[in-house]
Amino acid sequence: MPLLSAQNLIAYYRTELYGISRTVHAVDDVSFELFPNEIYGIAGESSCGKTTLIKVISGNIKPPLKVEAGSVHYSFGQYEVDMLHIRQDELRKNVRWRQISYIMQGSMSVLNPVRRIITTFEDIIATHQGITDKAAFREQIRQHVSRLGLPVHVLDLYPHQLSGGMRQRVAIALATVFHPSLIIADEPTTALDVVVQRGVLQMLKDIQTESGNTVLLVTHDMAVHANVADRVAIMYAGRFVEEAPTQTIFTAPRHPYTQHLISSLPVIGDKSSKASLGGSPPNLANPPKGCRFHPRCPYTMDICRAEVPPMLQIGDRHRAACHLLKETTS
Amino acid sequence: MSANATLLDVQHVTVRFHVGGLLAGATMAAVNDVSFSLESARPEIFTLAGESGSGKTTLARVLLHDLEPTSGRVEFEGRDLVTIKNRKDAMTFMKDVQPVFQNPFETFNPLRLVEAYLYDTAINFGRAKDHRTAAPVVDAALRQVGLSLEEVSKRYPHELSGGQIQRVSVARALIPHPRLIIADEPVSMVDASLRMEIVNLFRKLRDEQKVSVIYITHDLATAYYISDRIAIMLRGFIVERGPVEAVLNEPLHPYTRLLRESVPRPAPEARRLWAQHIDLGTTEIREYGRIGCKFAGRCPAVMDICREADPPDIEVEGRTVRCYLYTKQLQEKP
Numbered sequence: 003m004p005l006l007s008a009q010n011l012i013a014y015y016r017t018e019l020y021g022i023s024r025t026v027h028a029v030d031d032v033s034f035e036l037f038p039n040e041i042y043g044i045a046g047e048s049s050c051g052k053t054t055l056i057k058v059i060s061g062n063i064k065p066p067l068k069v070e071a072g073s074v075h076y077s078f079g080q081y082e083v084d085m086l087h088i089r090q091d092e093l094r095k096n097v098r099w100r101q102i103s104y105i106m107q108g109s110m111s112v113l114n115p116v117r118r119i120i121t122t123f124e125d126i127i128a129t130h131q132g133i134t135d136k137a138a139f140r141e142q143i144r145q146h147v148s149r150l151g152l153p154v155h156v157l158d159l160y161p162h163q164l165s166g167g168m169r170q171r172v173a174i175a176l177a178t179v180f181h182p183s184l185i186i187a188d189e190p191t192t193a194l195d196v197v198v199q200r201g202v203l204q205m206l207k208d209i210q211t212e213s214g215n216t217v218l219l220v221t222h223d224m225a226v227h228a229n230v231a232d233r234v235a236i237m238y239a240g241r242f243v244e245e246a247p248t249q250t251i252f253t254a255p256r257h258p259y260t261q262h263l264i265s266s267l268p269v270i271g272d273k274s275s276k277a278s279l280g281g282s283p284p285n286l287a288n289p290p291k292g293c294r295f296h297p298r299c300p301y302t303m304d305i306c307r308a309e310v311p312p313m314l315q316i317g318d319r320h321r322a323a324c325h326l327l328k329e330t331t332s
Numbered sequence: 333m334s335a336n337a338t339l340l341d342v343q344h345v346t347v348r349f350h351v352g353g354l355l356a357g358a359t360m361a362a363v364n365d366v367s368f369s370l371e372s373a374r375p376e377i378f379t380l381a382g383e384s385g386s387g388k389t390t391l392a393r394v395l396l397h398d399l400e401p402t403s404g405r406v407e408f409e410g411r412d413l414v415t416i417k418n419r420k421d422a423m424t425f426m427k428d429v430q431p432v433f434q435n436p437f438e439t440f441n442p443l444r445l446v447e448a449y450l451y452d453t454a455i456n457f458g459r460a461k462d463h464r465t466a467a468p469v470v471d472a473a474l475r476q477v478g479l480s481l482e483e484v485s486k487r488y489p490h491e492l493s494g495g496q497i498q499r500v501s502v503a504r505a506l507i508p509h510p511r512l513i514i515a516d517e518p519v520s521m522v523d524a525s526l527r528m529e530i531v532n533l534f535r536k537l538r539d540e541q542k543v544s545v546i547y548i549t550h551d552l553a554t555a556y557y558i559s560d561r562i563a564i565m566l567r568g569f570i571v572e573r574g575p576v577e578a579v580l581n582e583p584l585h586p587y588t589r590l591l592r593e594s595v596p597r598p599a600p601e602a603r604r605l606w607a608q609h610i611d612l613g614t615t616e617i618r619e620y621g622r623i624g625c626k627f628a629g630r631c632p633a634v635m636d637i638c639r640e641a642d643p644p645d646i647e648v649e650g651r652t653v654r655c656y657l658y659t660k661q662l663q664e665k666p
Binding site for chain 1: 383493494495523524525526527528529531550552553554556557577580595597599600601602603607609610
């Protein structure tokens with residue numbers, strides 16, 4: 003039973019300025035499922051629709067973003083949620099932070115700069131649950147923070163007094179207070195140094211292993227996916243092009259874009275020349291017809307220019323969307 | 333001047349900043365006793381690598397004559413940078429040493445055509461008399477980076493992709509025919525599929541145009557890929573410096589080892605080593621203020637002496653390491 007089932011999602015940004023209307027095809031026909039107790043990675047370049055996809059599945063849909071079609075369905079045990087039709091007050095009271103929490107790239111914007119960390123905890127939690135006994139609540143937070151291996155005194159500090167890595171770990175602590183079923187981490191370590199990144203991701207992974215919940219990890223950094231994710235989906239220009247267990251993505255990728263992405267990754271210890279892919283990702287306000295990768299693909303055929311390749315099941319838990327591939331029927 | 337064998341000579345450069353209040357407060361060395369040199373005869377890509385707050389960018393500013401060091405000396409082709417006093421000298425220097433910055437969308441004014449910068453550079457550095465004669469100069473520079481004047485003319489920065497605009501900023505730097513390019517995090521804002529394009533471009537410039545490049549980055553993987561030598565910086569010090577293969581494949585300094593181990597490898601089978609738990613240690617400011625080796629608080633091999641005085645530069649196995657673990661080598665030397 004999947005925790006999340008997203009089917010055929012289409013989400014566009016529609017804007018109109020001085021009579022000129024513009025549609026950005028940010029998410030186009032994306033389907034995927036998340037299961038309990040896994041770390042699912044989404045990789046893709048900037049403006050490929052990763053963040054829009056997160057907005058849609060977390061029910062954070064505000065104009066000009068509009069969901070054109072598709073469904074987002076959650077099963078939190080007995081509690082079923084249709085994310086695209088849920089009432090806002092129910093979403094805030096029962097789902098956000100209790101079932102789905104969120105870790106952003108710049109945790110400075112999560113933590114209120116003029117309040118101590120502990121007060122930010124109170125502010126955020128009070129939105130989702132009444133706090134009756136403040137002292138007991140603070141004690142509970144202290145226990146939660148120390149269980150995650152953070153020094154308890156950080157709760158009495160202000161955000162600017164913490165280093166970037168500590169702030170991000172505080173944001174993770176904040177996101178896990180209610181032991182949510184799904185933690186969405188959007189580029190959680192992009193601004194951090196490698197040593198700090200390692201510490202922060204280790205913490206996230208420990209929490210996941212201990213509580214058995216699901217983490218949706220979105221980052222452009224393939225090396226992070228290689229070390230953290232169980233399954234990885236590759237997104238290109240608003241569509242999923244390939245999805246497979248991490249090992250398969252790295253050792254046997256099938257989509258030409260994934261193949262290029264993997265083969266061009268620089269590795270310490272390897273000085274062999276690595277080619278770069280010509281061209282650049284398309285503008286999503288005016289994406290190319292057919293396969294969106296065809297202008298840059300080394301294997302383009304006539305069909306690629308005309309028809310969008312369907313997502314095919316090409317192996318065990320392995321899907322890809324390319325006209326070169328054939329579906330395996332098992 | 334051409335008889336001089338060194339292109340760039342950096343000797344014991346220290347930059348101190350005042351932190352804290354007007355009367356109270358202390359000084360902090362953002363760059364501390366840094367020395368290295370590049371040879372004229374052998375163009376190379378020299379990487380300055382380190383995490384945020386290691387002093388990389390401050391050092392770049394010193395090398396670009398944008399900031400005067402508190403102590404120490406920087407010589408470019410035998411000329412001490414402190415002797416650059418007037419605009420004419422500065423132009424002569426800038427002609428040979430050109431920068432490429434991190435975020436190309438910040439480098440270029442969004443309301444100005446990108447080609448305007450290229451024309452300005454060509455005219456300011458005397459490569460052309462006017463706009464008309466500058467066109468072939470601009471086009472030639474753009475062709476070196478795989479673009480052409482036709483592709484970028486009448487375009488604003490937002491109309492080019494991140495990779496394209498960063499190549500335009502490299503093309504701009506190439507117009508005065510520099511001997512040295514100082515590139516500060518040139519690929520960290522560029523997408524993965526375009527990153528190799530820029531990185532390969534630096535390789536090509538070194539091999540074909542004989543331009544030396546100081547590549548400043550926190551990304552050890554691209555550093556390994558393109559550079560000849562690397563210097564690892566920690567809190568203002570260069571802790572290890574030498575050929576990139578030696579430093580990154582067999583790091584000697586404990587900090588380099590930690591850094592090397594923390595770079596996630598894009599290979600799922602290498603997970604176990606990376607997953608070994610680490611201690612993130614104290615905050616940045618505290619490490620800057622530390623007496624002795626800045627890494628002593630996190631170092632697995634820390635000794636008493638490490639907390640007492642700055643370790644010296646020690647020559648070990650063809651590289652320079654700033655660590656007391658190797659003092660034996662120092663004593664053995666005649």
